Amino acid sequence: MGSEAESADMFKCPVCNGNVKTGPDDVVITCTYCGGTSTIEGKAIGDHLMEAAVGADERIQGFQEFLDKNKGMNKSLVKNAKIVENRLIYVPVWTAKVKADSYYKGYKTVQVPVQKTRTVRDSDGKTRTETYTDYETGYVPVQSELHTDTDERLLARKGARFYGLGEYLDTIKLEKTVPYNFEKIKDLDPIMLNAEIGQEEYEKAIHGRVADNHRAQAASGLTELFDCRTTSSVRGTTYLQAPFSLIRYKFQGDLYKAAIDGNSGRVVLGEIPITKGQRIMWTLLGLIGIILSGVGGEFLYPQFIAPEMDMTFFGVGLLLTIVGIVMTILGFRVLIMTQRVKKG
Amino acid sequence: MARCNFCDADFNTGPGDVLLVCPYCGTAQTTDGVKFKDHYMIRVHFDQGEAQTTLLDWVSKQLGAPEDLPATANFVQYEQIWYPFWISRVDAHTEYQGMGRDATFHDEWPQRRGAYKRINFFWKPESGQFTRRHEINIAGVKEIDEDIRNFPIPTRAKEFFSHAHAEEFDGKVLHSNMTEEQAKAQARQIAIDRQTKLVLQEISKIESRKDDINVGETFLIHVPVWELTYRYGNKKYKASVSAPTGYVIESQYPRSMSFRAGGIGVGLIMLLLGIVLFMIAFDVLGLRAMLSGLGLGPDSLVGGGAISGGLLSILGLILLYKAASRKEAKESV
Numbered sequence: 001m002g003s004e005a006e007s008a009d010m011f012k013c014p015v016c017n018g019n020v021k022t023g024p025d026d027v028v029i030t031c032t033y034c035g036g037t038s039t040i041e042g043k044a045i046g047d048h049l050m051e052a053a054v055g056a057d058e059r060i061q062g063f064q065e066f067l068d069k070n071k072g073m074n075k076s077l078v079k080n081a082k083i084v085e086n087r088l089i090y091v092p093v094w095t096a097k098v099k100a101d102s103y104y105k106g107y108k109t110v111q112v113p114v115q116k117t118r119t120v121r122d123s124d125g126k127t128r129t130e131t132y133t134d135y136e137t138g139y140v141p142v143q144s145e146l147h148t149d150t151d152e153r154l155l156a157r158k159g160a161r162f163y164g165l166g167e168y169l170d171t172i173k174l175e176k177t178v179p180y181n182f183e184k185i186k187d188l189d190p191i192m193l194n195a196e197i198g199q200e201e202y203e204k205a206i207h208g209r210v211a212d213n214h215r216a217q218a219a220s221g222l223t224e225l226f227d228c229r230t231t232s233s234v235r236g237t238t239y240l241q242a243p244f245s246l247i248r249y250k251f252q253g254d255l256y257k258a259a260i261d262g263n264s265g266r267v268v269l270g271e272i273p274i275t276k277g278q279r280i281m282w283t284l285l286g287l288i289g290i291i292l293s294g295v296g297g298e299f300l301y302p303q304f305i306a307p308e309m310d311m312t313f314f315g316v317g318l319l320l321t322i323v324g325i326v327m328t329i330l331g332f333r334v335l336i337m338t339q340r341v342k343k344g
Numbered sequence: 345m346a347r348c349n350f351c352d353a354d355f356n357t358g359p360g361d362v363l364l365v366c367p368y369c370g371t372a373q374t375t376d377g378v379k380f381k382d383h384y385m386i387r388v389h390f391d392q393g394e395a396q397t398t399l400l401d402w403v404s405k406q407l408g409a410p411e412d413l414p415a416t417a418n419f420v421q422y423e424q425i426w427y428p429f430w431i432s433r434v435d436a437h438t439e440y441q442g443m444g445r446d447a448t449f450h451d452e453w454p455q456r457r458g459a460y461k462r463i464n465f466f467w468k469p470e471s472g473q474f475t476r477r478h479e480i481n482i483a484g485v486k487e488i489d490e491d492i493r494n495f496p497i498p499t500r501a502k503e504f505f506s507h508a509h510a511e512e513f514d515g516k517v518l519h520s521n522m523t524e525e526q527a528k529a530q531a532r533q534i535a536i537d538r539q540t541k542l543v544l545q546e547i548s549k550i551e552s553r554k555d556d557i558n559v560g561e562t563f564l565i566h567v568p569v570w571e572l573t574y575r576y577g578n579k580k581y582k583a584s585v586s587a588p589t590g591y592v593i594e595s596q597y598p599r600s601m602s603f604r605a606g607g608i609g610v611g612l613i614m615l616l617l618g619i620v621l622f623m624i625a626f627d628v629l630g631l632r633a634m635l636s637g638l639g640l641g642p643d644s645l646v647g648g649g650a651i652s653g654g655l656l657s658i659l660g661l662i663l664l665y666k667a668a669s670r671k672e673a674k675e676s677v
Contacts, residue, residue: 023502024384025563085590091499107447107463112456138459141449159431159481159497162589163677193501201433204477215545226446227546229472248398248590253414254405255398273405286659294621294652301647321651328655336666338407338673 014042025158026194028092028239032182037239039198045239049177051263053185053243056086062265063247063258070272070342073281077251077273084255085248088188088262090241092156092195093172094202100232102146102214106222112138142222146214152206156195156239163246164259164269167343171261171268172242180241190243203234256339267344279335286331293324349377360486361519362526363428363564370507372564374523382563385426385505386498388513388587392422395570395585402592403583406673407666408603413576420580421573424515424587426566427492428484430527433560434535437475440554444470444547467549474542480531484520484564489584491594492569496677498588505566513587515568528559535559569593592675599671607667615660621645621653 011020011029015036022029028045030037037048054062064078071077116134121127153169155161178184197205211230219225243262248255251273258270299317303309346357348366355367363380365372372383390398400414446468449460483493510517522530535557543550568587573580576598583595623631625646 024382024504025502089499105446107449110456110459112453112459114455136461138453138456138461139447139449139463140459141447155499157497157499158433158479159429160499161496161677162499163591191501193499196502201477204435204475208476224445225545226444227470250401253401253411255401256405290652290655290659293655294648297647297649297651298644299647301650302643304647305643317647325651325655328659332659332662336407336662338405 011040012042014038014044023194023196025196027198028156028195030180030182030192030194030241032192037180045199047238048180049174049238049240050090050180050185051172051176051240051242052178053088053090053188053190053262054265055188056088058265059086059088059245059247059260059262063249063260063267063270066258066267066270066342066344067272070270070340073278074273074275081249081251081256083247083249086245086260088190088243088245090185090190090192090262091244092193093153093169093240093242094156094195094197094199094206094237095151095153095172095174095240096203096206096234096237097149098152098206098210098232098234099149100146100210100214100230102211102218102228102230103143104146104215104218104225104228105141105143106218106225106227108140108142108222110138110140111135144218146218148210148214150210152210154197154202154206154209156197156202157193158196162244162259163257167268168242168244168259168261171264172240174238174240176263177238177240185243192241195239199237199239203237206234207232261344269341269343272340272342274334274337274339282331282334284331286328286335289324289327289329289331291324292327293321296320296322296324346375349373350379357519360521362523363484363520365505365507365517365519365566367507367517370505370510372505380524380564382561383505384502384563384565385509386500386502386565386567386588387509388424388515388568389500390570390585390587390590391513392424392570395587395590396422396572396574398590399570399572399583399585399592399595400574402675403595403597403673406597406671408599408607408671409597410576410600410603413598417574417576419572419574421571423571424510424513424568425571426510426515426517426568427488428518428520429497429565429567430482430484430520430522430524430531430562431497431565432480432482432528432531432562434478434480434531435475435556435558435560436478436535436539437473437556438539438543438553439471439473440543440547440550441469441471441552442543442547442550443467470547472546474539476539476542478531478535478538480534482522482527482530482534484522484527485518486521489594491674492584495586495591495593497565497567498586498591500588502565510566510568513568517566520564524562524564527564528562531562532557532559591677592673594672594674596670596672599667604667607663611660611663611667613660614656614663618653618656618658618660621649621656625649625653 011022013031016034018033067078117131214230215228245260247258256271258267296317303314350371351369353368372380404413447465451461453459570585572583581596584593
């Protein structure tokens with residue numbers, strides 16, 4: 001792997017006067033000598049926090065626990081997984097509490113049961129009326145409100161994304177942070193990334209994101225959303241540096257990856273191989289499913305044409321059919337999957 | 345042909361190239377020779393060998409990829425292409441007026457309180473505003489693979505562009521087909537379109553709008569991608585691998601003969617079995633009569649035949665498709 005980034009810009013730390021190398025688009029700079037953090041104009045930035053990180057061995061341990069938990073019948077997974085990449089990277093994250101209130105209006109539809117009568121002719125040719133239940137559409141006006149107060153985190157890099165980012169950002173908790181201290185993590189040889197997105201930019205972006213979330217949430221239960229008005233306020237904006245690691249590993253010659261929270265050493269999202277044996281087992285399960293659902297169908301069909309339905313046979317048939325179809329889908333899905341993706 | 349305004353070297357340009365990168369001194373400049381300063385790159389972290397190994401190890405786990413692929417694949421072409429992207433920050437504030445939908449409800453259902461039998465839509469005047477900050481990423485060349493265009497910028501440090509670094513890997517640095525002004529104009533248009541989408545969620549007819557669009561800092565970044573071609577058997581397969589992170593942006597890959605044969609064989613058997621069961625269930629072509637020797641009752645193999653036959657047919661078709669199709673795989677990020 002190539003050498004780490006060298007940047008052409010120098011930034012003079014306003015705290016210790018040290019010369020800090022920076023990337024061209026960095027807007028929040030952390031001094032690599034004293035840990036002082038300021039904007040590129042030299043303004044102080046309030047609290048600058050970080051999450052402590054665990055060493056490579058502890059990350060491997062967390063990774064192996066993840067494999068062990070998800071190995072299934074693949075007993076050799078932990079032993080034969082060979083790690084080829086496990087580098088710690090400190091990513092810049094903005095986090096804040098966002099309180100948002102929405103008012104929305106729309107409508108949804110429901111099925112209303114309606115008793116109706118109809119005239120039928122029985123086998124003797126006599127006519128009689130019978131009642132039956134039909135369903136008609138009902139329109140339900142909805143006016144409601146949404147109130148949330150959530151932690152909103154954003155990776156402070158432009159246009160950037162990495163494997164497991166969403167799951168990783170969810171693990172970031174302010175309670176786990178400590179004041180930034182480069183001395184504590186220096187020995188882990190992390191890649192440090194400065195922020196490219198400043199505080200004001202983050203707060204604007206996050207207003208938009210929360211409003212869009214509210215709109216999506218409001219629209220989800222409705223047939224049509226007429227209006228949705230959101231007001232939001234951001235408080236406690238904090239800049240922190242959070243440790244992340246991507247582990248790439250080989251199993252039976254194939255390459256897989258897992259995203260690691262560098263603070264706890266635990267996997268947040270990872271890929272799990274599927275062995276030949278596992279594929280065969282699942283396929284067998286699927287085949288059994290086909291037979292089961294067929295047996296279920298044999299129970300069901302006579303009940304449909306019989307004058308009196310036997311609820312026991314009907315229930316057993318329906319149950320077998322559903323279980324069989326579910327087994328078939330699950331079984332054959334594994335047969336054609338590349339790998340499993342599991343959350344930690 | 346263009347002449348560098350900074351080192352006087354002559355170098356080749358293609359039609360449509362308007363922001364040029366001199367292959368000798370690396371200076372980004374307009375066709376008039378004005379230097380462009382905000383020009384960045386992301387460093388290569390996976391050299392050619394590492395990119396190739398990563399690609400083959402990754403591809404070999406794909407469904408039906410031959411087991412000897414990493415050992416026997418031969419790379420016949422390898423080129424590092426530096427793609428230009430324009431990244432703009434756009435502040436947008438839109439005030440709008442127009443007509444939005446609303447409805448009145450009539451005739452409540454007695455058996456379901458709160459639900460009405462009739463709904464009457466009407467238009468009502470609405471106004472409001474949206475303030476958003478958009479980050480817009482535009483590929484600087486027209487002929488670019490869709491997957492490369494949509495791939496996120498790698499999470500690695502940006503640096504000022506260094507042609508020496510690209511040269512280490514014989515990298516081919518693509519000139520940008522658009523100038524900073526064109527990129528900004530396009531970013532502005534994309535931002536307006538996104539604002540329009542937001543407004544149209546709230547109202548259906550826009551009667552008037554006032555947009556305050558401010559295209560802020562805009563920079564050009566070159567991102568290196570390994571464009572690889574490998575031969576397996578008699579066929580060639582193309583792949584793109586991100587040089588900073590080793591992610592496989594996309595790759596074609598072979599499927600082994602045994603996988604294809606097995607898939608087609610098993611798929612066909614399942615499909616045939618499924619169809620026969622179906623035909624028995626619905627008594628097509630008098631199949632039930634032909635099978636009377638088996639002692640089928642009038643109701644047997646009807647429900648079961650339909651369900652199992654249906655499942656078998658669907659699975660058979662899926663297996664046939666998987667076995668016969670040509671495949672491309674992408675690493676999701």
